[in-house]
Amino acid sequence: MSAKITRATKEDVPELLQLITELAIYEKAEHEVKATPELMVKNVFDNEYAECLIARRETEDGSKGEAIALALYFFTYSTWLAAPGLYLEDLYVKANCRNMGIGKRLFGELGQIAKDRGCKRVEWRVLKWNEPSIAFYTQCLKADDLSEWDTMRIEGDEKIQRLITDFRKP
Template sequence: MPKSSEPPPLCPITSALPVQTTSSHPARETGTSDSERSATAQAIYEKEPDAVKATPDLLRKNLFGETPYAHALLAFSSGSADAPGEGEAVGLALYFFNYSTWTGKPGLYLEDLYVKQDQRSNGVGKALFRELGQVAENKGCARMDWVVLTWNQPSIDFYEKRLGATRMSDWMGMRLDEKGIADLKNLV
């Protein structure tokens, strides 16, 4: 990814907040602490407070290093009427591209979506999805996939009712952790 002194253009995002607006842009190296804080807050919400091992250095290496493995969008509030321009990170979308042999096209996989608790129902999630949709469309993606915890009914409702997403009831997620990956070399 070429480095530039110019920040990427901001994508305006409409918010329901009366005195705040939200904008998002691709995360930059300077935003890795915001990304880490969002990931930690998401892990706490998902009842896995000790699961996050990512550090700003790891995020910097894996998002902006020689081989970027994923991309991130950060949503920021622009501040308030009392403190204009003092925006804070209020949302994160971390995604990467995969490929479908069935469609013969790339897909976008949303690994993480997090919106600060006090910003939920204010349009931040919709705004991040709008931008993700634009990214997917620009890349010629045939689909977007993600998973949601079965107990997270507010998110399930949002995905189904607001986005029109469909459940993949015939598919089950599978995972190998680092030990499982290492054990593959002994597979006979």
């Protein structure tokens, strides 16, 4: 199967949300998806907090093919490297399109974007139980497993407000 990878646009939002929902189902977290078309347009395309690649099945007649994969990413900064990094928030390939090289191609595109932007690292997280993905990342991509790091998170308006109320002093 042949696929075309492009930078996603506002017109792709319905299909991006479908892929994001499929990813959440795969990760057993569908109930956590709060994204809406309006929020995606506002935060990804208008405010440019993130960027997204979309892979589509190529068609013989040149029409827009089915969306089969996405890679949503944003940029970070490493004080130790004194350089930007690319953080991959979501990578998803439809189940019936896996093992066809689409994930590798998405990482190839991400590598080019990282190089073009002067990034010195590409990083992401993977659920510990997701052994097929871990094997792909470590064996095929030769990614380092940073298991000595834990992820910390403060999420939600109430918890963020607590930071302000309890810890921000004049």
